[in-house]
Amino acid sequence: MDARIDDDGRVLTLTTGDATHRFHAIWLRDNAQDDETRAPGNGQRLISLRDIPADTRITDVSVDGRGVTVTFAPEGKDVLFDPGWLSRHAYGSGAGRPRGWIADDLTCWDAGLQDDVPVAPLDELETRGPALKDWIEQVAAYGFGKISGGPVAEGALFRVVDLFGYVRETNYGRLFEVRTEVNPTNLAFTGLGLQAHTDNPYRDPVPTIQVLYCLESSAAGGENMVVDGFAAALRLKDETPDFFDVLANHCARFEYAGEDGVCLTSRRPLIELAPDGELIGVRFNNRSLAAVTDVPFDRMETWYAAYRRLGEIIDDPAMEVTFRLEPGEAFIVDNTRVLHARKAYSGTGTRWLQGCYADKDGLRSLRDAMRRQSQEAAE
Structure with missing residues (x-):
């Protein structure tokens, strides 16, 4: 040296x-x-x-x-x-990185991840040993993960959040219900699926972690689906760089005013970049998109063409990983990156999930603390 x-x-x-x-x-x-x-x-x-x-x-x-x-x-x-x-901690080597670069510890994915979804039993994670370290690393890298073997009990989702952080309470409460009953008198009825989306884009900041926990699942269909928003954005960039740029360069607007005393709004691009070009967030939710007014007149048609194409990429089955949650199972998503959806369901039965929000700074803090602990032990 x-x-x-x-x-x-x-x-x-x-x-x-x-x-x-x-x-x-x-x-x-x-x-x-x-x-x-x-x-x-x-x-x-x-x-x-x-x-x-x-x-x-x-x-x-x-x-x-x-x-x-x-x-x-x-x-x-x-x-x-x-x-x-x-x-x-050396600096200065990042110059020249392409616009839309992602951090080295993130892994983009598509449907090829189907058989390798990060999953671990809740009781093993709660021992706070190697299983938790491995699962946290995978959730941080892929932006989502599953939990199995939990109790079928209301509020059990809080045990998932307790692994790494704290519940972020919103106007929906500490938790919210996702409950559906398929009409048993109309067997021809088919429940509508939901397009893959990020939650609460009208908040600033958005909840960065979402947990969904299954309590009942007797209806046919209704599988959960996740899509890597970073992979979708980078695919758009590879196909049509101008489409990527127009969605990153101009803000969209999102709004929710569905209850008395609540009017939540935000102004953020669909594809969010840091000043040095790092891809740091995706917001995509057609139900909450308000009138877009921050795009110049001569770029609006391009913006809509890019928005349409991003939606087509997100809808492409080659991008999605699907799984069915059974009672006592849960999944967690990085809501700044991974879009989630529900497939259509039909027939008789019920589907009951409970959801809540948390913040990924807690998850990343636990990951980094466990990394440091392992490094110190090795030394």
Whole structure:
């Protein structure tokens, strides 16, 4: 490993094997891990940027078995950095990534995932051991997962949320009922299916996790279906880049005012990108789409053509994974990415699910904490 000072002390260049990373002096000082800069217990900063001199520079660097020691002026402060930490936090390599890129720890999928749906028994997950770690990793990567072997009891879905976070209460309550009875006197009646959609696009922010838990399922049909919205958006981009761009560049509007005292609205694009082009969200719900007014006149027909094509991709059976929930089973979806639907049902019987919302920061927090725990154990 080699470390040298460049640009009159404003840059540290670190070479390890075939990898070379460059770090600005101000970045290194701001990210010092010493006890004067960071609280030992939780890692939070103890100082503000105003406490660091604006003319901070590096005057000396040395490498030994402990790591990389950097001396900062004008403070005259020595800080020890772990080379592995520096490599993991190197920056500047993301330039040139294509618009619509996704994070490395996400996996896009289509109907080919049908036989590999992430699933685990609830009682095993509640031991908070390896089964939970594996399931959480898969749910984070694919954006959805199933749970089996739960009790057939009202409110049991809260045990699913307890695995990783907290219920997000809305105007629908802590939970909502999805109950259907097929008319037994009219055997010709066929229940309508629902197009794959994301829930509550009219909220800002949207609930980022949805849980649906089955309590009764005696009606024929009514299978659940999920579609990877990221895979659908990227397929649209591959087919017609202009369609992808028009849906990402202009906001749609969503609205729900179906009860007294409630008028929920949001203004967000159907395909949401971060400033650096990362694909971070999809909102798709024809029932809640309000009049779109944020698209320029000369782009509106293109916007509608793109909206139509995205819907056709979402409806393509090659994109969907289907499964039937039996009593005591549940599934969880990342509501910023994965669309869900219900197939049509018919005949006699009942279908009763309970649903609730949560937030994926809890799920990601648990995943990252378990990753860190495994890493520390390995070291």
